[in-house]
Amino acid sequence: MKKVILITGTRKGIGKELAEYYLSLGCNVIGCSRGPGTIVNSDYRHYELDVSNEKDVVKMVRAAKKEFERIDILLNNAGIASMNHFLTTPYQTVQNIFNTNFFGTFLFSREVSKVMMRQKFGRIVNYTTVASALRLEGEAIYAASKGAIENFTQTISKEVAPYNITVNAIGPTPVETDLIKAVPKDKIADLLDKQAIKRFGTFEDIKNVIDFFIDDKSNFITGQIIYLGGIHN
C-alpha cells in the first residue's frame, strides 16, 4: 500500500527535497506553503496556506483525508529562523516565528493526529534545532520556539501513544539552505565548531533520521529528540 505523507513547507529547501524523495519512493505526498507549489507530480498535492491559519489547516487535512483516506506520516517541516539580539527583536518578529514554528506544528499535529488515531497508526516528526540545545546567543527567539516544540513533542508522544502514533523530533545542524543564508559566516563557523563532528549537515543526514523515525519497525521509538552532529542538551 502506498504511504501517504503530509509535509509542510514544501516549496523549497529541505521540505521540497523530502517531498521529491518520498515521491520517488512511490508515496503520495501532500504539501503546503504560503506560495504556489513547485513540484509537478501526479502523486503530489499542493495547498497554499499559512500553517498558523487554523481554518485553512483543518480544511487541508480534511481534504487530504477525503482523497487518500489516510495519512500515515506527518513531517512538520515548515519553519522560519531569525537571528537577532533579543533586545533588538521586534515583538511582531517573535509572533511570526512562533506562529509558523510552534503554532503551525501544533495545528498540523492536532488535525493529523485525529486522522491517525482512527487508523490506529501514525508517525509524526517535528523539527527542532541544535540552537535550542546550545542556547545559542542571537537565536533566543528561534531557539525558544523550537524549545517549545521539543517539550510539546515529548508530551504529546504520551497522549497519542495509545493510538499507535509516535512523535519524535530531529534537530538539524546548519544545512546550506535559504534558512541560513543571511547568517554571518563567522557565526556559522562558531556553531560548526561546537559540534562533535564539525561540518554542515546535509539533506542525506536529515533524511536518514526521518527514515528511521517513520520506519514501521520504529514503533517503540517515541518522544525522542535526535540532534545531528553530536550535539546534546
Place this chain on the structure above:
Amino acid sequence: MKNKIEEIIIEVLIELNEELEKDALNNPTKDTKLYGGSGALDSLALVSLITDLEERISDEFDNDIILADEKAMSQRTSPFRNVESLTIYIQKILEE
C-alpha cells in the same frame, strides 16, 4: 437540522460503543449522558467522539467545524454532558 445532528451523534456513539462496550451506550437517546458526572465516556473516549463527530458533521453540512473550541472548553456547563446539549451546541456552531 437539529434532528439530523442528533441522528449523527447517535450513529457515532453506536459505532464508538462497538469498541467501548459500555452498557449505558447500548441504546443512546437525546438524554444519554456523555462526559462528566455519571457520563459513560472517559477523556480518551471523548476525544474519539469529538474527532469522529467533527468529520461526520463537516461532511454532512459541508462546513469544516472544530468542536473543541474555546467556547466549548470555557462554558460553565459543558456542551459534552449529554446528547441533547451537544446537539444544541453543534447547531449553534453551524449557524454562526
